[in-house]
Structures are given as structure tokens and as C-alpha cells.
Amino acid sequence: MTWATIATWRMSYEGVQTASKMLQEGKSSGDAVEKLINQVEAYPYYKSVGYGGLPNEEGIVEMDAAFMDGDTLAQGAVGGIQNVKHAVSVARSLSQQHYNSFRVGAGATKYALLHGFEITNMLTERAKARWQKQLQEQQSRNLSAYNGHDTVGAITLDNNNSMAVATSTSGLFMKKAGRIGDSPLSGSGFYVDSEIGGAAATGLGEDIMKGCLSYEIVQKMGAGQSPQQACDQAVYSFVHKLKKRYGKAGEFSLIALNNKGEWGVATNVEFTFSIASEQQKPQILIAHPAQQQTTKIEPVTQDWLDAYEKRIKAPLE
């Protein structure tokens, strides 16, 4: 019996600290993963998740989120939900329903209202200013939209050998109304089976779903591969396949954790992530794609962290 957690990006670090305390105290993987994600959703300077997340092209913050219980395989998801402080908590609540467990658009928001979830205007002044700036720049310089699509995804293993996975995102900046990505989609954005392990994705959802990458990684772990082997094989072969078949591949990164507490990641861009386990204090690592379908992973430097902090809080010009 051991516990562990892994989550995408630097932004998950404080949530990983919270989750690691909970797991250490014997809390469940489901409670820990929800609180981990909630913390990222609530922080206004993370511009791709929850409060402070960047809006769609109409200036509306639309969020996608999911939750999966690795013991029962129960899932809940929302797509294009609005005005909800904690989309992942709505998803987790839906996972307790056998029917109607994936709700989108106005119907998803209606569920949150009916069930008393915290409602707020998710568009911060800062996010609104970025949106207005982007609109102006696109008009004047024909800029490409769709930068910034960083989902928080996390996997947890608790002392009872139960696992959970959850995701939350405001999706592509400047997306079209009602666009959803991989984050709420079983097998693409997330998957977990407590008898094997779990995986979660971040990146261009439109491409991640072409390869069902989270399910693929869990299957490979089920066939005996380590999380790192499974991530490397699934991600780099799919990048190759997508370039050959579709002509290009967007940016994406996958994380995985098995039910022994071993983890792995693979990515086709610079990718930070956070981990903690019974043996390992919460830590931020940075990954890059390396040669021969492998991933180079090292501790993040203080310089990187300082630059990150400065960047996310920089005044908007």
C-alpha cells in the first residue's frame, strides 16, 4: 500500500501539495484529485483553467472537465459549461449518475444551478483585457488564434489501492462557441482503471482525440509496460503517425501513473508537471522530447520558476 499523484504543468504544484497531504492522511483518491484540481481552478493567474481562464471568441468562458473513478469506472463530464466556479466538482457529481453523466452547453450549466454549485462570472478583468487585445491584434495583424490550451489533469493513487483521474480546462483561447476538446472525453483526455493505472492529457484536443491517447497508455500499462514506456511508445508513435497521415501534429503531453505509484510522461513540447508520493516530496519536473522516442526529464530550475511567476503576473501592455 502506497500513495502517489502526478499532475500536468507547473500550475498543479500547489494542488499536488494539498493532495499529497490528503493522501498521506488516508483520504480517498477521488477526494484528493478533486481538491487538487479545485485549487488550480480557483487561482486567477492560471489562464487556461477555471477562474481567470481565457474566454472563447465571443468573450464567454466555457469550460470542460471530467472525473473518473478507477474502481467502478464511473465517469462524469461537462463540456462548454459556463459560470461555474468548479467545473470538475460538477463532473464528479455527474459521475454518480448512471444516466445523463455527460452534460454539455446550457444543459450542463442547468445541472450545476439545480445542484447548488457555486456560480460566478468566470471572466476576470485580466482575462477580458487579454481577449480584447487578442481581438484587436487579430484584426490588425491577421494573427493566428488558439495559443494556450493547457488543461490541468491529475491522477491519484490512495492507500486503499484506489485510483482516480480528473481534468479541467477553459479550452483553446479564442475557440468557437461550443468547441470542446479532449479533456471531457473518456480515453482521450483521461482514463483510469485501479487494477492497472491511469493517464491524462493536455494539449491540442482535436489531435489527442484522433489517437485516444489516454486509453492507449492505460492499455499498454495493462499489457505490462511501465508508465514511462507506455507514454513514450504511445505518444511518439502517434506523433509520427499523425504527421504522416494528417500532415501535422499539434502540441500535446501525457502523464501516467500505475497502481504501484510509478509514473511516466511523454511530450512533443517543453512540458512541466508536478509529482508527489510516499517516497517523494511534492516536486516540479520539466520534460522534453529526446532522441529515439524517449523523454528527457529533470528538476525544473529556480530560474525557470522565477521567469514563470513573472510571466503569469506580468502587466498586460
Add this chain to the structure above:
Amino acid sequence: MTWATIATWRMSYEGVQTASKMLQEGKSSGDAVEKLINQVEAYPYYKSVGYGGLPNEEGIVEMDAAFMDGDTLAQGAVGGIQNVKHAVSVARSLSQQHYNSFRVGAGATKYALLHGFEITNMLTERAKARWQKQLQEQQSRNLSAYNGHDTVGAITLDNNNSMAVATSTSGLFMKKAGRIGDSPLSGSGFYVDSEIGGAAATGLGEDIMKGCLSYEIVQKMGAGQSPQQACDQAVYSFVHKLKKRYGKAGEFSLIALNNKGEWGVATNVEFTFSIASEQQKPQILIAHPAQQQTTKIEPVTQDWLDAYEKRIKAPLE
């Protein structure tokens, strides 16, 4: 080089006839699968797809659909779209976009309006009457809702070795607003890779997505299994797993076609489907789960067909 097609349920038969003519004439798998589904969408007596489809609990017909190109892996999908005659054609159009290719709710309908797709009130008098009757019965007798969740899904192989898959459904009868099922979800409701084959699902979406069954079947075919072996192994082991882990399993049926034109199906209920190939005139078959994780498949009887025709057109009491 050969061509073939397989599609879910008796209702796909006329569409399979149309698609088989097109494939014989050298038309593409993408064109053939779209026309196949369009024909089912347009027929008012099929109460789970397109025009005449049963509404959600509020009386609104909300549709889910998807299209995937097996050559490029490009996908398009809509969830909870309203007032659109041919949801699958909207999905196919979206598959040509790299970004924003999965749209839900009002944003999906907006895309259809902007791109000139045929708009109509999808609620027929007959569907409205059934909804009103169901509302009354649920109030008076505490009936369970959620009967009837029959997706049309189809896979095509053309003479150029290209494959496509598509799905379309109005989803669970009496569903909650914004509920989406497996039909628009990559890997759950559909998946296809022209170098291997494709699969599609019908049944309780909430359970199908717990197992990513379409992707699982394509992976098994990729590992060398025949479509029938892949369907049997994926479906029956998942039914077993779901009962053990989740405590119950809804009804579902899967179809598969590989790139040699061989097909397979597996199901945990009585399940009709339609096939055609270079060697085989369009035909309706009926499948039942059999012993030891196998599927019993036989031609449908004239009695069955007569009873079906009578049932779908029976006057509502």
C-alpha cells in the same frame, strides 16, 4: 481492392443499399457513409435518429453525430445540436477543420446556421405525442425513462482501400438537456484507421464510454484479430468487467469492419444490423449473445421484419 459496408440496426438497411451502389460505382467511403446515415436521419419513423427522433425531457430534439476519415484520422463531431436535418453532415463538415472540430449545444447549432445546413423543426407530431404520453405515464406510474437509445453507426470501405465511419442519434429518450452519449466520442462511439479497420457502437453511451469499446476493437484488429474475434473479446469481457466493477451493464452492441472487407458484431441484447459487400448483396442479419463469449448471427426472418414494420408505424394509443 474490394468494397464493403456494415451498419447498426434494421433501420440502416435502405441506407446500406444506397451506400453499396455508391461504393460499387467507385464513390468514396466518406461520401457513402454520409449518404447512408442521411437516409436514416431523414426517415420519420426511426425514433432514435434525426427527423422523428424522440426528444429530451423538455420536448427538444437534441442530436449527437460524428464522422471520421480513416485515411487522415480527421474527425468532426456535434453534441446536443438542435434543428438540424442532417447532424452527420455537420459533423463531416467540421472534420475538415483542424481546430474547433467538435462543437456542442448552441455553438454547434450556430455552426450549422452559418454554414447553410438545412434547418427544420425535428420534432414530428408522432414524436411529440410519444413524449407527451411518456410524461403522463412517468407522472402517474413512476415509469423509468431512458428506453430507446439506438444510434445509427456505419463503417465503409471503398475500392481505394479508404475507410470511414459515422454515427448519428437523437440519444436517450427523455434525456436531460445537454446529455451526450458515446456517439460523438472518438474511441467510444466510433473509430477507424484505413490501415486496420473501423468500429462503431450503439447502446447505453454512459457505459460504452467507460470501456472505449470502438477503439479497443480497432486495436485488437490491429494486433491481428478478425473483426468477429475482436468484437467478441472486447464486448463480452467488458460486460463482465462492468458488472463486476460498476455493478451493472447497460445494453450495447458493436460493429466492426476491417480493410479486407471482413466484418464482425457483438452484443448483449438482440441486435439487427445490415451489411453489403462486393460479394454480398445488402442483407439484414440478427445477432444474439451466445455461449462462451461468442455471438450467434443469422438472417433475419420475414416474420421479424413484418412485426418491425408494424411496430414502428403502429398508431399511438
